[in-house]
Amino acid sequence: MNNALRRFNEAGIAEFVRRIQALRSGDKADIDDAFVTDPSLTEMITPVVQMERHEFQTKRDAGAYLSEKTRAARKALGDDDPGLWTWLSAWHWDVLCPVKKTGVRQPISVFYYVYAYGITRSKNQHLLAVSVKTWERAPQSNVMLASPVSTLTRAVHEISAHLSVARIKSVFDLIDVLYWDRKAARIKRGAVSSTPRSGDLRNRFFLRLAQLELTHDLTDLTAEQLLALLGAEFQAWASPPKKSGGGGGGPRRPRVPAAH
């Protein structure tokens, strides 16, 4: 039963925070099996789900695995249970906070590991919650899911901070079309630079979407339709269009989304 999915109780979350802060201060603290299975700090979730520890290379790997493993638990506890998400961070500690070449771990801020720590909005920055929730919405997204699970890239930060755009079904496809360099398998240069550039992700993309939402309902539009609406400023960012099997050429027919 030591591999069973659990959740931290309040004391468990507080102890995990204490240990992360100790590591951040350069002190020693163990985040090991004894800690993550301590019955005074954790509660087993029923029905029992057996957990393994995988070497997730990317957020996509983590999202796919944990989505499946936590489905029943989240149905019972809700999608926002700090005890569950935080315990998952502790269980996967070696992947989220690996030992560096220097022989030490260097945890980043507490809220990346402890769900909704400090301010509630920080739950959008939790490494595993972001991976799972994005994978469930857009498993194909490269900008969101192709980076290592141990960090949130600037692009993921920016997108997670504008969660309302996730209501637009094609938004992750659109972001990939605009800002993902397929050849280099990385985000395009300048897309999240602090120096504003015409049509960039960090400074312009979300503002333009907000502007469009005053006059348009973007929820059901395709990435192609969204790109056309964004305007000339964004066209230079678009990757060369993929060749598709059919449908090219000829006048476009009006498309009313299928009923839900």
Place this chain on the structure above:
Amino acid sequence: MLKHLNYTDRKRIPRGEIAIKVDEAAPSHFSITLPADIVTDPQTQAVFVDITSAGSSEMLRQRIAWEDAGLSCGPYSLGGIPWKRAIFDVKVVDYGGDDPGRILRRCSRIRANGAGQDAKGQVQHDLIVPVIEPLGEQMWCLRLGDPITLVINSSLAMTDDQFVAHPAFGALVFPEICRRALEWAVMVEGRVASDLTDDSLDAASLWLRFAIDTSPADPPPPTPPGGWSPDARDELDGWIAGVVDRVCKKHRLMTSLIGAKLEEFR
């Protein structure tokens, strides 16, 4: 006088022509009555109802089915959204032509009525929307946005309704919310009295209207050329202080608190 420009080029759906009802015996569904003529071409236009819950970024979308006799009344599912918290946004969207997704008609921020309630009273507009979340050692915090959300610490033994109804909230919390909300509405959102119309239902407009209604003899100061700045806002601060003072006097907030049982506020 400023002339209002309809830059969105869309028409309003008169609020009196929309009725959203929830049967309290089956609160997970709603029915909706809409005028049939809001759709002029069912082949290229669709009617959606987007349902959100205060404090959450999740949205449930229902497409209103077109039937021979017009738009179907439902019932439609509310998903897991509690009906009293649900906010409905009705849109008629055009997918034809060269400009797909254009909103032709819209009516926002509608609340449902329980069965048996008067449909005329169904459109409610809340100045603040309370939600309960973990907040550590903070008792409450405010999220300025549309709507303005009051986050109440989930460790408290009270419900959100009990929290906002308690005299301690009125006397100790609400005046500060007033100050911050009005400052945000005027300085950040740039609302001025001449902007307000009957259709101004965004949070900043609702707060400005609340202030004007509370203090009709003391209208907001005119915005200085170039807008308000942190160094030159004495007039604005004075006006906000006056509004807060009148709110406190009107509702006798301190007197109410003195006579209250504070042990209930926990």
